[in-house]
Amino acid sequence: MNKAELIDAIAAEAGLTKVDAKKALQGFVKATTSALTKGDRVALVGFGSFAVTKRAARKGRNPQTGKEIKIAAKSVVKFKAGTELAGKIK
Secondary structure, X not given: OOHHHHHHHHHHHHOOOHHHHHHHXXXXXXXXXXXXXXXXXXEXXXXXXXXEEEEOOEEEEOOOOOOEEEEOOEEEEEXXXXXXXXXXXX
């Protein structure tokens, strides 16, 4: 499902216009991005949670040359599915 299809699905499910559904999705993305940028966790009970974690620096290999390279430390966003969502996927 791409962004346009998601907007269509939100509009149909919530009884909104596509314009309103697009604004709602953009609002969710902006609020979630803002919270994660601050280091906060975003939890949607039953659905899952988004959190920022630190990934340590490590050594890797260039797959073309086999040469060892250094991979810098960085922060990454992780999503953990809630029990309700995980139960429906199985």
